[in-house]
Amino acid sequence: MKSDIDRLMFERELDALLVIGDSDGNSVMNYLTGGGHLEGALIVKKRNEAAVLYHGSMERDTAAETGLQLIDRGVAHNRYQLIQEHDGDHLAADQAYMIRVLQEQQVSGRIGIYGQYDAGEAWALLNGLQTQAPQSGLDIELVGEYDDSLFTIAQETKDSDELAELQEAGRLTCLVVGEVQAFIQKHKTQEEKVIQEDGSPLTIGHVKRFMRERLFFYGLDDHNATIFSQGRDAGVPHNRGNEEMPLRLGQAIIFDIFPQRESGYYHDMTRTWCLGYAPPEVESAWEQTKEVFDRAMEMFKVGMPCRDLQLMTCDYYEKLGHPTVLNKPGIQEGYVHSLGHGIGLNIHEDPRLTHAKNYDNKLQPGHVITVEPGLYYPDKGFGVRIEDAVALDENGDLIWLTDYPYDLVIPMNG
């Protein structure tokens, strides 16, 4: 959590952090600022010192809400003037800006670099900065962390404020799922289809439009990425569903919804629905999946190795005759993914419930994780998945963030 940052800097021998990039989709920037919209901002933080936010003049009100120490770069290091001084060369101007910031903050030593940026621009900017630093009197070493970065580790455990945000995201998402279910159920059916008042079929597009309006009403945004896939499409895990497709009775529908609150925090849950009735092979796959879900939740305790949850799941499915990623990497039928992932300001973050080699993460207080077993048989025309998000609070107690019935069969009125 945030209070770990200085300790993590010490462990990694980092003397300072530099976070760059616009705030949109920039979870590290949003983690430190609280999520206000900031363009071209920059954060410098020295170990055991407060973070300093350099921001544009036009965003000075937004910057003031972050609670960080502020420097208005429009006043202090005006970009037009820097471009002027560097004869229109934006790269030279931006490098000069970063050098001035590091000088002003008296930064030296190893500097960790973070934040979403164009990869090629980052490469150009950081190469130039590292090269020019000595002649500017800066004794610095830029450090690019990969995978288990400081922020990956810090963000992996949530403090009580973050947990409250995530709980509310779960509560609101479940409200929307309930409204979507009721919306579908209020329709009549005819010849295996769900029918609107004018007699035309209700499609996945209609359901998604209704759902998105309800999401917006509750301050949630799904970035148009919700999965509502039916039949064969549900057999391909990230197929988002064909909007033209009419809803049909007796088909497996995977409804995987992972909206984001205005604060930036996500929820993530999945239900598999069959309208009216479920075919036996879907019911069987669903019951096996619910069983392994329950077994995983029984194991979900502080100290449990994340990989053991995935290994148990693969083992369980394989004993029932399903191929899994454990023994057949790259497989497209059976159990084809990992059991879950952390959620927070990123929809996918650590920890991962994965069997990847040397991954030795264990469940710990502050973890907020999805558990999502599933089976996929596109050639047989179905897929099933069940997913809840759960947390371990500061005492290690299990908190269920998703509170919604698991029912496979959604009764239709006729």
Next chain:
Amino acid sequence: MKSDIDRLMFERELDALLVIGDSDGNSVMNYLTGGGHLEGALIVKKRNEAAVLYHGSMERDTAAETGLQLIDRGVAHNRYQLIQEHDGDHLAADQAYMIRVLQEQQVSGRIGIYGQYDAGEAWALLNGLQTQAPQSGLDIELVGEYDDSLFTIAQETKDSDELAELQEAGRLTCLVVGEVQAFIQKHKTQEEKVIQEDGSPLTIGHVKRFMRERLFFYGLDDHNATIFSQGRDAGVPHNRGNEEMPLRLGQAIIFDIFPQRESGYYHDMTRTWCLGYAPPEVESAWEQTKEVFDRAMEMFKVGMPCRDLQLMTCDYYEKLGHPTVLNKPGIQEGYVHSLGHGIGLNIHEDPRLTHAKNYDNKLQPGHVITVEPGLYYPDKGFGVRIEDAVALDENGDLIWLTDYPYDLVIPMNG
């Protein structure tokens, strides 16, 4: 436009392009794929050859919709297996993957790197790739472009398909603005406030909630970033407005709305409204701003230097006694920004209507640009801005993407 990419590669002596990162918020990736949701995808394109998309197995249906040549990396270069081979070292595994991709595609020479990525991870990944390439038999030079990058230039001019997307974004945004205006106007007023049926004041939060539902209805997403700021707040250009604040008669309201369609294309427009009546100093600033807006639009022709539009605007405002960024960089009162920017898959892209040194871009067919003069006086309690998005089509004819009345005063019924 897209058809310029091979020519731009030739001019920059680039033998190949490499685009990395998740698709969310990754405009270069979305430019080439058409906007489907893809996680951890990678695109390689050699000069004068078709682009090849490496995608995850779970996204194979999404990948198939891009029309690109496809390689399922889950099958061909499985990440679990690569991590296994590299003893759990994700950086080594991902570098090995990129080397295998470059070998498989027989890439050599100068490779431009693009796509949104964590800056520190990009630095680590690309440094390692460049270092390891020779021992893998790869004769490559990674190139990080800055500012006028190949994609910045290509995306700056829109083809007819893109222009149609942008026109529809404008049409739908204007529908929402009209509904928001009607929503406000249907309320009664009392003691300079706008009142709801229960007698409580209508707030900016109420307006934003109504607006966002209507945006969602039309398939638009404002990422919660719409500016609806009143009074003093309107005097700070990127203040998004205080949701608790009741709407008041006779206050300047800046309504700057820039939603994104599901296809990824943005619109961007601004109106300044005064409910009921406008105070003389707001009316005067607004009329001056409308006048300079009209003058800019008269100059808006193919061949016009972008900087001349900004210089005319500064000159006009300064003659009327307003300070401007031209002579007072870093100023926070008067005319404090540039006149406009391109829009497309990015909300801010080239060309820029700026006076930045050596910026010699001229208006050309395919440009889609906002024109947005404004005056800001937070200490006097107001700001005004008028913004339309306009295009020059392939014949150089002016096309108005924003079609909405400019009226400052919004009559209230009483």
